[in-house]
Amino acid sequence: MQRSDREERIRPSWSQWRAIASRKSYRVVLAVVMLVSVGASRASAQTDPLPSWNDGAAKQAITDFVTRVTLQGGADFVPPAERIAVFDNDGTLWCEQPVYFQLAFGLDSVKALAPKHPEWRHQQPFKAFLSGDKEGLASQGEKGLLGLIAAAHSGMTTDDYAVSVAGWLAQARHPRFDRPYNELVYQPMVELLAYLRANGFKTFIVSGGGVEFMRVWAEKAYGIPPEQVVGSSGVTQFKIGADGRPLLTKLPKVEFIDDGPGKPSGINRFIGRRPILAFGNSDGDQQMLQWTAAEPGARFLGIVHHTDSAREYAYDRRSKIGKLDKAWDEAVQRGWTVVDMAKDWKTVFAFEHSNTGALQ
Amino acid sequence: MQRSDREERIRPSWSQWRAIASRKSYRVVLAVVMLVSVGASRASAQTDPLPSWNDGAAKQAITDFVTRVTLQGGADFVPPAERIAVFDNDGTLWCEQPVYFQLAFGLDSVKALAPKHPEWRHQQPFKAFLSGDKEGLASQGEKGLLGLIAAAHSGMTTDDYAVSVAGWLAQARHPRFDRPYNELVYQPMVELLAYLRANGFKTFIVSGGGVEFMRVWAEKAYGIPPEQVVGSSGVTQFKIGADGRPLLTKLPKVEFIDDGPGKPSGINRFIGRRPILAFGNSDGDQQMLQWTAAEPGARFLGIVHHTDSAREYAYDRRSKIGKLDKAWDEAVQRGWTVVDMAKDWKTVFAFEHSNTGALQ
Known part of the structure; x- marks a missing residue:
């Protein structure tokens, strides 16, 4: 067998591919899929899907x-x-x-919004928080803190709220x-x-x-x-x-x-x-x-x-x-x-x- | 060229497939995928995805x-x-x-559950509904009807509720x-x-x-x-x-x-x-x-x-x-x-x- 003949058999021409595919398309696809899947499963067996986990x-x-x-x-x-x-x-x-990161966001929001709310300087729990009165704030308990944050975002549209979360993430640091x-x-x-x-x-x-x-x-x-x-x-x-x-x-x-x-x-x-x-x-x-x-x-x-x-x-x-x-x-x-x-x-x-x- | 030789070229043997796939796997897969997709898109162009819709x-x-x-x-x-x-x-x-089918379910539930709730015979809005007093039931308004149904399912577990919906669908008829x-x-x-x-x-x-x-x-x-x-x-x-x-x-x-x-x-x-x-x-x-x-x-x-x-x-x-x-x-x-x-x-x-x- 001549070299060119052998190459031709190993690499069918485009028209031969068409003939193969149209006549025996099921078998062709099956064969290729099997070869590809064998390759893929060998590759995945070698790749640990949880590389940041220690064995244990x-x-x-x-x-x-x-x-x-x-x-x-x-x-x-x-x-x-x-x-x-x-x-x-x-x-x-x-x-x-x-602290819960959402609490950090909420407290930063209260600070950022304070200039637009002069009344907060005289209202609890805003007053305690803005004046740095930790004891006064602590006396409001967890409910007071959550109320503070809910009040800060109250009246915002859902779109504006999403923008403010994204803005905070872009500049705040842990x-x-x-x-x-x-x-x-x-x-x-x-x-x-x-x-x-x-x-x-x-x-x-x-x-x-x-x-x-x-x-x-x-x-x-x-x-x-x-x-x-x-x-x-x-x-x-x-x-x-x-x-x-x-x-x-x-x-x-x-x-x-x-x-x-x-x-x-x-x-x-x-x-x-x-x-x-x-x-x-x-x-x-x-x-x-x-x-x-x-x-x-x-x-x-x-x-x-x-x-x-x-x-x-x-x-x-x-x-x-x-x-x-x-x-x-x-x-x-x-x-x-x-x-x-x-x-x-x-x-x-x-x-x-x-x-x-x-x-x- | 002999017949067997031609067949061999058109239908490569398994070992030839392996050789093709390993040496030129990208091209092989691409060619097959292209042929298969051409077939698939031709088929879908002929199939109307919305056959129950009139043209308009x-x-x-x-x-x-x-x-x-x-x-x-x-x-x-x-x-x-x-x-x-x-x-x-x-x-x-x-x-x-x-009527809304969920209302039909709710009313059927009240009827089915009534034997277990003798007190309903003396309580509104159950009394009106169970005694067929349409005027009395109408006087309770839509809220009365919804209250009737909510009360009927109250205290059920979510699993039991799902079972009762499935049971109703299996026997009720429009x-x-x-x-x-x-x-x-x-x-x-x-x-x-x-x-x-x-x-x-x-x-x-x-x-x-x-x-x-x-x-x-x-x-x-x-x-x-x-x-x-x-x-x-x-x-x-x-x-x-x-x-x-x-x-x-x-x-x-x-x-x-x-x-x-x-x-x-x-x-x-x-x-x-x-x-x-x-x-x-x-x-x-x-x-x-x-x-x-x-x-x-x-x-x-x-x-x-x-x-x-x-x-x-x-x-x-x-x-x-x-x-x-x-x-x-x-x-x-x-x-x-x-x-x-x-x-x-x-x-x-x-x-x-x-x-x-x-x-x-």
């Missing part, structure tokens, strides 16, 4: 669970439409220290890490979200935080679109503005608190299916974990345990923010997966690998 | 809009993630005559068509939903109906999963049952009415993005249509106009249920698409083509 029981529990529920024909197989995964946000997907707050997302959890989605899961945030606050940045940070963010909300009012354009205005009235026993109600109302995977970090997530665990079938229940004062913060068992007490006892008793941040996470924040990181 | 302005407006927003590089291109389409349910996706209520879905709208999803849209129900009532059957009827159903809701309460299992119980307290000006609030809270397509049929949808229309960019606003007494019902301009008055004026003034059911729909219900249809 927590990582193994995650990958075992995903393997079980996605194995077609297996005893624990779950159809893709039912692969619902829910994640708390503060302390589970991003940092919540030294006091310890000197980074924009939305860089304080946990890299291992970002990888876990992507890994679940690659395995046919639909990932949701179910957080006590404000739904409109989170939606501004959640898609970019986590790949979770606005319609998969469940959170607390205030009442909004529809009206036609002076220019004839319809507006939604924020009222200073709480509509729904998506925390503690509110989380199963939020899941029921917004998602309408029972999750098969839930991740939290505090007692505020206990009922969401119980609700997820309650149906038969394979379930994954995870808790992020904050043990890393060097890279993040060590707190939670006796902390005021993110207290992990009753949910801890239940996790230990029922064998839920507790992720020890110091031990299980190779990387906490993506910026740790950057030269300009202000990590202490 | 309404159908044309729909396909023109979808073509414009999906044309990569075109002036009106919208990325898939932002292709949010919202649909009212009663009178838009399924029939709402002679008084005119003698069909299960969930067969009274409009076939042209089912096709429209599928056509939009095939073009990268995410389809949502945004209805004044109860979210837990709709979710039981919406996925099968429309291909819309539970997490894409927005509706009115009552408060639910989380508790741990006597057997240690967590439960959500329905309380007789309205949480949110997703109707009229509530629809933009519902869209804001549940979806968190501005839709680019909205379809309704009554004044209760006017604010949803206004909210969808208000942002710049290509928009589709549609109204189902009930004109077909032979195949469905002719009502709406002056009707009590599904009144189309203010939204009609705005649609005419702003050039929104009004679908004339008698004229624009070739088929109304899928069962019209069945031999056992009780169509009058």
